[in-house]
Each structure stands twice: as structure tokens, then as C-alpha cells.
Amino acid sequence: MKFAFVILFAVMLTTVLSAAEPVFLQNGVTAHRGNSGEYPENTIPAFQSGIDVGADWLELDIFQTKDGQLVVTHDKTTERVGDKNLDVASSTYAELKTVDVATDFRKRHQLSKAACPPQRMPLLEEVLLLVKQQNKTRVSIQPKADCVKAAVALVKRLEMESWVGFNDGNLNYMTQVKQLAPELPVFWDRGADTDLDADIRIAKQRGFEALVLQFKGITPDKVRKIKAADLEPGAWTVNDPALMQQLLQQGVERIYTDEPAQLLRLK
Template identity: 30%
Template sequence: MTNIFGHRGAAGHYPENTMISFMAAYEAGADGIELDVQMTKDGELVVIHDETIDRTTTGAGYVHTYTYKELSRFDASYTFSQYKGKATVPTLIEVLEWAKQKNIIVNVELKNGIIHYPGLEEKVIHLIEKLNMNKQVIISSFNHYSLVECKKISNNIEIAILYMEGLYQPWEYAKRLGADGIHPHFYAATREIITNSINNDVAIRTFTVNDDKLIQQLLNNQCSAIITDFPEKAVKLRDMLSRKA
């Protein structure tokens, strides 16, 4: 069965990468959530997509120039004014502790392609292991050097390669890096790549899939997972297909 992951929670209807959004994805029946991790000035792991806070919060500037206490004062309701005053930038530990209770899979994307956060891999993995969530968390990144570093630190957590397009035989590339999965943009998730990846025991989870027809196509092609801004819609489409089967 194809799993449904809520992209930054349920970002189509809720402020992305907030507890409100993650809870909504869970309530919609998502099997997992996808989130992004940056690091504050005082070394706190925080869940926010951009290297700056300008787009999604009421503040401005780079994440790494703020302490977590300073960062937590900003509103993170983004364009969803109905949640003003109710959404803040969460810490990774806050999200993981909640996810552990809900038994929902967490895809942690390391956002270290533009800014180098010293020790990010080690900090994230230490937290995952401390919470005994090795089998519940997937670490992904566009920075493949970082993924190799993760594998050196721990061989007990799944890693997955993020990429946009044009990667030749990505399942073979994944094996070379010691990765357990690939997370391509949906343009790069052809039927052939999906089939070959799964046949080679490499999970394939596509992002960010919001179109109904494309969701149905990927479900029919038995993609390992779909990462979407609208998990409630994807879950309904999956349920409809399973009833027809």
C-alpha cells in the first residue's frame, strides 16, 4: 500500500511546519509527516523550511542568528490569519515526542544545503536514538554528503536521497550511498523508476504531489509513498481505489 505523508504537515490548509499542521495531517489519516530542520544560534533544532524566517513568521532574518527563546516569540501562522497567535516555530523534540505517541512516521529533512550547521547530523541522530525512534524516522536531504555522514554516525536509521530530476538509475545511486530510499520530485518518478526502485528494495517517495490525477497515477503505479500538501485528499483517493480493487 502506498503511504501518505503530509508535506510540512497539512500545508495546503494550515500554517506549514507547525504543530497545528502536523496534528491536522494526523487527523486526516496520514501515515507520516514531512518536516524541515534548521538550527538556532544556541544550537536548538527547530522545524522551519527556509533559512530565513521572513516568509512564514512575523520576524525577519536568518534562523541561525536567533536563540530559540527569541525565535519562539514570533508568530508562525504564515498566510493563515485564522491561526494568528496559535502557531509558533516548534522544536524537533516537540514534534518527535508527539509523533512517537501517535505512532506516525516522521520524514526529517536536513536543511543544510545552503547554510552549514556544524554537528547537525549528529544532533538529529542523537535525539532520534534518545527517543528510541530509529524505526519511526527517515532522514532525507538534498545534501548527499550529509546523508553519507548520517550513515557513518548510525546505520540504524533510514536515509533517503532528495533530488529533482535526471538522476540515472537512482536506485543504484542510493545503494552506493547506503541509502534506503529515494525522494524524487514527481516529474522524476516515472513508472519505470518506481518499478525498478521497488524491485531493488529501494523505497520511492515522491514530492510534492497535489494534483488529483497525479496522485491516482502514483497510487496505481504503487509508489512507496506520496508526499502532499493535502493529505486528507490523498487519503480519500487511496481509500476510493482500495474499495474498487
């Protein structure tokens, strides 16, 4: 009787532990700056929508503020997306929170404030905690400045290694990721005219998982070479359905897009 109880308890414990392990999607759809075709880029609504539509990865950009906060934004200044122009690195987070970073999206899409409410620049920690609430979609962090060490430390503090990867074209930044946290996947972003053979050699040496090429430089032969090296071939940033279909037919396994729902319909 005791033996049977022990077996039952072990089975139940295994089931509970298995249920707690994340079971991430693997569909090759990276929501670029979140679902930025439908929501203001790099905002909480864009990231929530990227999760909701079923992208397996979100992509975001980070800087570090004057007061040491890691913020999610693409540009060095808020001029392009916001209603005022502040330099991110020389501003405090309190100052940056006064910028409505949905301004450009609202104007481009001719939306009212009711249809597109004001948005503030989120902290990286806020986005990570949002992602951690589910176990289907992961997030790839693109450091736009020298803040890799701080970002990796945050990931470790939140115990989010399973949910996080990094991407960028900066070799020093991506190498630093692997030095600090070898378990984190790295998607090394490359240009259209990159030396692919050299990139493959470097990627293998440094333990990177993927090469993501600017879409204009992708050919079937390059895709085959990347796959033969046991790396994931990707393309950035593609929003045209016909081009998405062409790249998928060529064997591209990951596409960065502002239109993740559109890409998912082609899968």
C-alpha cells in the same frame, strides 16, 4: 500446576511486550511539513493533523539556532512565513519564538486570528515527543543545514529510532545518517532530471531505503527500475488529485503532499 502457571505467565508477558511494540501505518502518504494544506506548515497543529488524518509519515525541516537548539522550519529566514524577518542560524530560540509563523498561512487563506491563531516555531524535540505519544505515524527529518549529528543524538536520547527517518537531497547528510544510525531509514530526495542509474547505485551502496523523485521526472520505466533495485519509489511534492492518481497507477509507492487526507481518499 507450576508448569501451567509458567506457561500462562510467558503468554501474558509476550502479549504485553507485543502490545508495546509500535504498529506503524504503511500507506505511502507523507504529510509534507505536516498537514500543511490545512494548517500553517511545520507547526504543532499541522503535525497533529497529519497524525489525525492517518498519514504514515510526517515530513519536517530543521535548522540549528545560534544557541544550539534544533528548530523546525523550512527556510533560512522567517521572512516568508512570519511577521518579522530573522535569520534562523544567527538567532537564539528565544528570539525566534517571538515570530508568528502562521502569518503567511493566515494571509493566504484570508483567515482571522481567531480562525488561525498565532503559532511559534517548534523545537524538534517537541515534535518528536508529540509523535512518540502514538504508534501509527512516523516522522522524517530533513536537515536544511549541517546538524545531522545533533539530530541523530536527539533521536537516540529520546529512544525514538523506531519512529524516525531522514530525507534530503544532500548526499553527505544522508550518508552521515547511515553512518551514525544505520537502522534509520533514508528517503533520498532527487530532482526531475537526475541520473537514475547512478542514484540507484549510490543508494544501494549507502544503504538507503527509498528514492523520492520530483514528480515531473517520474515515468513508469523509472518506477520499475527503482522497484527492481528493491528501493521504494516516491514522488515530491504533489497536491493535484489527478496527478496523485496518475502516479499511483504508475506504481509510485510514496507521495509527499500538503494534502494527505486527499491522497488517502485515493488509496
